[in-house]
Amino acid sequence: MHLIIESTLNTCDDKVTLDVQEQDSVIDTIYRFCRHRNVDPRIGVLRNEKGQVLNPTYSLSLCGIKDGDTVYLGEPDMDEVPASRSCDIRCTVIAAAAVLIGTIGLIAVCVSQGWTSSLSDQYGIVLDAGSTHTQLFVYRWPGLRRNDTAATVTQVASCRAEGPGISGYSDDPTKAGPSLDKCLSTVAMTTVPSHARADTPIYLGATAGMRLLRDYHVYAHSFLCYGRVEAERRFFANLVVAGNYTSEVENPCAPSGYNHTFPASYLFEAPCSQGKQALLTWGSEVTFPDHLDVAETNFTMVGSSSYAGCVAHVDKLFNFSEPCDYASCSFNGVYQPSLHGNFQAFSFFYYVVDFLNLTRPGNFSISEFNTNVNTYCSKTWKEVQSIPGPLLDQLALYCLDAQYIYTLLVKGYGFEKDTWNVTFINQVKETNLGWALGFMLNTTNLIPSEAPIIQSKLSLTAYALLIVLFVVFLLLGVGFSYSAYKGTKSSKDRYRQLSNYGSV
Structure with missing residues (x-):
């Protein structure tokens, strides 16, 4: 037709x-x-x-x-x-929406149903209450530890407290606590997160002369009274005795032009000056004359920049001629095994050697050490004052401290050119070397690690129903996608070339 x-x-x-x-x-x-x-x-x-x-x-x-x-x-x-095209579009839109809802729903349900909380780090604070000052250290380690060990303990902050060492508050102990306030408020409080402060332990360790020693089953010897403060005290007391208790005493280890006054009670009324401990350590006491009033007497140390005199008086702190009842001894007749291997010197040793500019770069020889000490001890107070950095009183003590370290290591312990494998170091991987780190490592074994927290916001029934629901959405999306695909394919098939194409 x-x-x-x-x-x-x-x-x-x-x-x-x-x-x-x-x-x-x-x-x-x-x-x-x-x-x-x-x-x-x-x-x-x-x-x-x-x-x-x-x-x-x-x-x-x-x-x-x-x-x-x-x-x-x-x-x-x-x-x-046309209905076929409209259906194809609707099927595509419905399929996309169903797949999107199903996917987002499954992810949301799985995330909200259960997850292992990321464990926060734990913190600990150690107060190293030494003889000269108190140092605060803040350490951090992972909350979850393998086999309840300390894992990796990292030093994250440190602060030097104002004031003297803890023993300096013996006359007024109430001032010891407030001296820590600045470090606690400016360093500890800003370093430890607020959520971890309630669980952060604070340990105070009194070191030096306040330390109680345990009994050891292996050989160990502590040279009490040979710490920096007590050695300096004994040195100045010896100068007073050698000067026949005159009010002005020459101090060869101090720079010329520098004077410092000590109360007689500070020099002579101390366990390392007289009494049982002095006799045990030094073999003698430094006594104060009965005709003088110890409470009213002061002694002024007058610097003379005499390196030779400094060496001679520092040597008097050690007894190198004491008979040795063993194969080898250090000083005062105390046994010491032979020196071998590598040694590390830190804390007081490092600070003094670093001041002498010997820690850069690398190790230095014994002769270099001796030369630098000689050079510094020969300076006048005017020359010393021009050196930037430390407090003035500390600048005046560096000669004595440096010569004391040299004498202790070379003459006392017997380090020589062939055995001088000593590295002066203060930090390893930004962590201060010292007993505080070891103390924190040991203490963390007593602190239980946090257990993983599993949080669940849905009941098992609700969780299962939601999973089924969103899976149905995904299946509907697949079904509508297939329907849209079939509709598009059939629509294309309808546009085929007829056998009688072209007849008019």
Whole structure:
């Protein structure tokens, strides 16, 4: 039969008569016309003479089209989009939404149902209450430790407290606590997070002369009274005795032009000056004359920058001629095994040697050490004052301290050129060397590690139902995606070339 198609498309304003079959579908008829006129067949719809849109999947006879009828090819209105195309779009949108909801829902449920909390770090504070000052150290280690060991203990901060050592507060102990306030507020409080402060232990260890020694089952010997403070005290007391207790005493280890006054009670009323401990350590006491009032007497040390005199008086602190009842001894007749291997000197040893500029770069020889000590001890107070850095009183003591270290290591312990494998060091990987680190490592074994925290916000039933729900969403998304794919494929298949294409 013959069908007249009148096109009102913008791209093709024409009227064509086609030879069609009654069983031909509407979409095939549109396709033949558009291919004949070289236009896109998907942009138009067919209407009958009443203006009704013909279903593209129906045959012409089913749409009531007869031989000689006229149909109109035009652009569809917004509500006249072909059902197949509309369905494809809706299926695609629904599929995307279902997959998105299912995926996000599953992730959210799994995350909220159970997770292992990231364990926070633990902290500990050690107050090294030494003889000259108190040092605060803040350490940190992981909350979860393998086999309840301390794992890696890291020093994260340190602070030197104001004031003297802890023994300096013996006359007024109430001042000892406030001396720590600045370090606690400016360093400890700012370093330890607020959530960890309640569980952060603070340990105070009183060292030097306040330390109690345990009994050892291996050989160990502590040279009590040979620490820096007590050695200096004994040195000055010896100078007073050698000067026949005059009010002014020459100090060969101090720079010329520098004077310092000591109370007699400080020099003579101390365990390392007189009494049992003095006799045990030094073998003698330094006594104060009965005709003088110890409470009212002061002695002024007058510096003379005499290196030779400094060496001679420092040597008097050691008894190198004491008989040795063993294969080898250090000084005062105390047994000492032979020196071998590498040694590390830190704390007081490091600070003095570092001041003499001997820690950079690397190790130095015994002769270099001796030369630098000699050079510094020969300076006047005016020359010493021009050196930046330390407090003035400390500058005046560096000669005595340096010569004391040299005498102790070389003459006392017997280090020689071949055995001088001594490294002066203060830190390893930004952590101060000293007993405080070892104390913290040992103490952390007594602090239980945190257990992993498993948090759950959903009951098992709710968790299972939500999992099923979001899995259903995913399945619906897959189903709608497949439907949209099939619809698109079938739509493309409808635009096939007919066998009688081209007959008009």
